[in-house]
Structures are given as C-alpha cells and as structure tokens.
Amino acid sequence: MKISVRNLEPTKVRLTITVENDELKPYLDKARTDIAKQVNIPGFRKGHVPGKLVEQRFGFGAIAGEAVQDAVPEFYDKAVQEKDLRPMDQPKLDVKDIPDTEDSDTKLKFTAEVEVRPKFDLPELSDLTIEIPAAEVTDDDVNQRLESLRKSYATLASVDRPAAKDDFTNIDLTARIDDEVVDSQEGVSYQLGSGTMLDGMDEALEGLSAGEETTFEGTLEAGEHEGEKAQITVKVNSVKEEQLPELNDEFATEASEYDTLDEFKEQLRKDSAEVAEARQATEARDAFLAKLEGDIEIAVPKGLKEKLTEQNLGAVVADPKKATKEQKQEAEEQAEKQLRDQILLDAITEKLDVKVSQSDVINFLASVAQQYGMDPNQFISSVVRNGQLPGAAQEVARSKGLLAAMRAVTFQHDGEDVDLSKFLGEEEEQVENEAKAEEEASVQAAEAAAAVAAEASDKAEEAKED
Structure with missing residues (x-):
C-alpha cells in the first residue's frame, strides 16, 4: 500500500492510497464467497458455488465492487495509523481506480479527505503552578442560603393596592393583530419582574389594581404569529404579595433539625463551605484549561466547528435561520471552546497514556441513565x-485525563498550595476503586451484551420465518 498525504488546511488532510493487487486479493476472495452465498446456480447448492464460476456468471466488476466496499474503509484505517493521524470526523472517501482483472496493471486507488486533530506540544504538567480564587465563605453566603430557604416557606396574601415589583398577579390576556384576536388566555399567574412573559408586561402591570386593564404593543414569542407585533390587552384579576416567615428559632425548628437559629446558621455555613470548595475545584479546572489554551495555539477544524455551531443554535432557537447575530456569534464561540477543550483533553489523555476500563464506561453510562431516570441495563444495551x-x-477518557493532569499540577492561592484531592482523588485510590468496580461492571456488561444478542437472535428467527 502506498500512501501520500497532502495538507489542505491546518486541520484537514487528503490521503491518496494505492493498494497492491496482492493486498486486495483476500477481499476479492471474500467477495466471491459472499456472492456465492446469495445466488442460486443450477447444479450447485447455495453457498457452494465455485468462485471462478461466480466471476464468469457476474463478471469481475461485480466481484471488485463488492470487495472495494470492505477494503476501502480498512485500508483507510491502516493508512491513518501508519501516518499517525488523529481523525476527528468521518472521512470523505472517493474511489478513483478499480482493477478490471485480478492481475490488472490498474491498482485500487482512492482518496480520503478528513479533518484531523492538530499536533502541538504539551508543557510538562508537573512544572505548572496555577493561581485560583480562595474557597471563602462570607456572612452574605450564609444569608443568601437562609433567604432562599425562607422564600420556600413564604405564603401569598391578597392586597388591595396597585401591583408592584415581585408581586404575584392573576391576569387575562388577549392579543390582537389588525383588530383580529389571534390569542387569548385566562387566569394566568405572573410575578412582576420575573421576565417570563412578553417584553413590556412588567411595565404594563405595574400600578394596576385588581379589576383594571391596559393595552400595550408587544412581540408574540410563540404560536402561529411568532415574531409579529400585536396589541396586548391585559386585565388584572388579583394582586398578591409574598409574606416571608420571621427569622427566629421557630423558623429554624420548622425548616431544619435544629432547635435554634444560631445552630441552623452554623450548619448553613458548613454547607456553604462545601459549596465553596466545589466551586473552587470547578474554577481550578477552568483555570487549568485556560492556561494551556492560552499558551498553546490550537487550530480548530472548520467543518466540525460549523456542525457544532449549528447544533448549538438548534438548542437555542427552533429555526437556526431566524437566529440573531448575537445568538450566532455566541453559538460559534461556544463551538470553538468545546472543540478546543476536546482537542486539548484528547492530547492530554494520549500523553498520560490514560487507560479506560470496562468498569469506567459502565459506571459512566449507569450514571447517565440515572440522570434520565432510565434502567441502566436497558440504556447500556x-x-x-x-x-x-x-x-x-472517549468521554470517559477525557474525564480521566483531565483529573490525572490536574493531579500533576500545583494549584495555589496567594502563594499557598491548595489541596484539591477531595475532588481529584488520589491515583492509588483510583486504581483501588477501579479494581473493586471491575467485577460488578463485568456483570452489567455481560447483561447488556446478552440483551443485544437476544434481540439479534430474535430478529434472525423472524427473518427465517419470513
């Protein structure tokens, strides 16, 4: 096999691959066998037709065509490995030449265009020292948690006054375009200042009392007339204000297992400290990635960036073509960051020779299944x-690579080392945990494989019956 590589872009190459006849021969033989299993020729049992007879009956072109379908992907994979390339997407394959006989001077020749991971040098991770914010807990942190809990115990009371910010209203809405009613709703609950309804709603409602109404112009955000201007009439049925419980020992008893407010606050401070530590670990991760991406020039594949940008836009707007300039820019920047992170983590995983065990993948999939309330075995299957x-x-490898890399780095705050082992784990601990999980994962993997095999068997039986 002869391979030539041409760089089309910093992250895109074209491979031209020429396959010798003796390398293609096993694929030709397999193609003859496969075709023989599918055809009926008088005098021969199905599946026992000689290969030469198959070629005489259907022609070498049919044999070669069948062989190429299997050969091209496999020779592409071999070429990628031989040239030490890291494809990031499916290749665009184009067969240029196919031999017209088994001993033809014309060789199988094809090209493969593919976006690849760019090559760059990673620094020695153990030499890196990265500054991160402190995991501080302030009185404000405790008070915010306390206020959030207090709101969860709030009650609503009707008031005989105009609506104001943070009040809860019950309203009727009617939308008209050219005096024609295009939408109407009754008994809608809305809190002023929440911003969950039409632009201009807060301004229209503020100052209205129960029984009063007003009309304003707004842009419809859903339905058949989405994006069109309409005259919105809103009528207030009731106004209620939020009444919070007093902060005292009685509230502490109701909201927690503690008898006094001081004891409750102390527990909230401890909870806040754990949150602050977790936030610090997240900030350390972001600072680590930012440090490497700031020091290393990482080219991003254009095609993949376009695909990912389109996906990101689809998660924001129903029709990406209607996205605003700001939305498109944000989706593009997000796609570029996602790809840089992936490229960097893949390089780290390779540099650190990170191994992904069966238990790693099974546990990862089980956790994903749990998040979506699915049966783990069914999800894995x-x-x-x-x-x-x-x-x-690959996702598991990136995660393990990130943790391993962060364990090698020194994180500091104001010149003092920060211990993140609570979140990063210790290497010895990781090995021990993986060994314990491997046996359980093997059982789960076997169950999943059995489920897939059973389904395949059922389909095979159905095919026989047909």
Whole structure:
C-alpha cells in the first residue's frame, strides 16, 4: 500500500492510497464467497458455488465492487495509523481506480479527505503552578442560603393596592393583530419582574389594581404569529404579595433539625463551605484549561466547528435561520471552546497514556441513565446497539485525563498550595476503586451484551420465518 498525504488546511488532510493487487486479493476472495452465498446456480447448492464460476456468471466488476466496499474503509484505517493521524470526523472517501482483472496493471486507488486533530506540544504538567480564587465563605453566603430557604416557606396574601415589583398577579390576556384576536388566555399567574412573559408586561402591570386593564404593543414569542407585533390587552384579576416567615428559632425548628437559629446558621455555613470548595475545584479546572489554551495555539477544524455551531443554535432557537447575530456569534464561540477543550483533553489523555476500563464506561453510562431516570441495563444495551460505545469511552477518557493532569499540577492561592484531592482523588485510590468496580461492571456488561444478542437472535428467527 502506498500512501501520500497532502495538507489542505491546518486541520484537514487528503490521503491518496494505492493498494497492491496482492493486498486486495483476500477481499476479492471474500467477495466471491459472499456472492456465492446469495445466488442460486443450477447444479450447485447455495453457498457452494465455485468462485471462478461466480466471476464468469457476474463478471469481475461485480466481484471488485463488492470487495472495494470492505477494503476501502480498512485500508483507510491502516493508512491513518501508519501516518499517525488523529481523525476527528468521518472521512470523505472517493474511489478513483478499480482493477478490471485480478492481475490488472490498474491498482485500487482512492482518496480520503478528513479533518484531523492538530499536533502541538504539551508543557510538562508537573512544572505548572496555577493561581485560583480562595474557597471563602462570607456572612452574605450564609444569608443568601437562609433567604432562599425562607422564600420556600413564604405564603401569598391578597392586597388591595396597585401591583408592584415581585408581586404575584392573576391576569387575562388577549392579543390582537389588525383588530383580529389571534390569542387569548385566562387566569394566568405572573410575578412582576420575573421576565417570563412578553417584553413590556412588567411595565404594563405595574400600578394596576385588581379589576383594571391596559393595552400595550408587544412581540408574540410563540404560536402561529411568532415574531409579529400585536396589541396586548391585559386585565388584572388579583394582586398578591409574598409574606416571608420571621427569622427566629421557630423558623429554624420548622425548616431544619435544629432547635435554634444560631445552630441552623452554623450548619448553613458548613454547607456553604462545601459549596465553596466545589466551586473552587470547578474554577481550578477552568483555570487549568485556560492556561494551556492560552499558551498553546490550537487550530480548530472548520467543518466540525460549523456542525457544532449549528447544533448549538438548534438548542437555542427552533429555526437556526431566524437566529440573531448575537445568538450566532455566541453559538460559534461556544463551538470553538468545546472543540478546543476536546482537542486539548484528547492530547492530554494520549500523553498520560490514560487507560479506560470496562468498569469506567459502565459506571459512566449507569450514571447517565440515572440522570434520565432510565434502567441502566436497558440504556447500556441501547448504547451498544447504536454503536455509541466508542463515543462514551472517549468521554470517559477525557474525564480521566483531565483529573490525572490536574493531579500533576500545583494549584495555589496567594502563594499557598491548595489541596484539591477531595475532588481529584488520589491515583492509588483510583486504581483501588477501579479494581473493586471491575467485577460488578463485568456483570452489567455481560447483561447488556446478552440483551443485544437476544434481540439479534430474535430478529434472525423472524427473518427465517419470513
């Protein structure tokens, strides 16, 4: 096999691959066998037709065409490995030449255009010292948590006054375009200042009492007339204000297991400290990635960036074509950051020779299933069946690579080392935990594989019956 590589872009290459006849021969033989299993020729049992007879009957072109379908992807994979490339997307394959006989001077020749991970040098991680914010807990942190809990015990009371910010209202809405009613709703609950309804709603409601109404112009945000201007009439049915319980020992008893407010506050301070430590670990992760991405020039594949930008836009607006300039820019910046992170973490994973065990993947998939309230075995079976297992393994590898890299780095605040082992774990501990989880994961993996095998068997039986 001969391979030539041409750089089309910093992250895109074109491989030109020429396959020798003796390398293609096993694929030709397999193609003859496969075709023989599918055809009926008088005098021969199905599946026992000689390969030469198959070629005489259907022509070498049919044999070669079948062989190329299997050969091209496999020779592409070999070429990628030989040239030490890291593809980030599916290749665009184009077959240029196919031999017309088994001994033809014309060789199988094809090209493959693919976006690849750029090459760059990573610094020695153990030499890095990164400054991060302190995990501080202030009185404001405690008071905010206390106020949030207090609001959860609030009650609503009707008031005989105009609506004001933070009040809860019950309203009727009617939208008209050219004097035609295009939408109407009754008994809608809305809190002034929440911003969960039409622009201009807060201004229209503020100052209105129960029984009063007003009309303002607004832009409809859903339905058949989405994006169109309409005259919105809003009528206030009732106004209620939020009444918070007093902060005292009685509230502490009701809201917690503590008898006094001081004891409750102390527990909230401890809870806030744990939150602050977790936030510090997240800030350390972000600072670590920012440090490397700031020091290393990482080119981002254009095609993948466009695809990911489109996906990000689809999560924000129903029709990406209607997205605003700001939304498009934000989606593009997000896509570029996502790709830089992936590229960097893949390089780290490779540099640190991170290994992903069966238990790692199974535990990851089980946690995802739990998040969505799904049965782990059914979810794992679905992942295996849909060919998504390699992607899951890659995500696990990136996560493990990030933790391993952060364990090698020194994090400091004001010149003092910060211990993040609570969140990063210790390498010895990781190995021990993986060993314990491997046996359980093997059982789960076997169950998942059995489920997929059972389904395949059922389908095979159905095919036989048909």
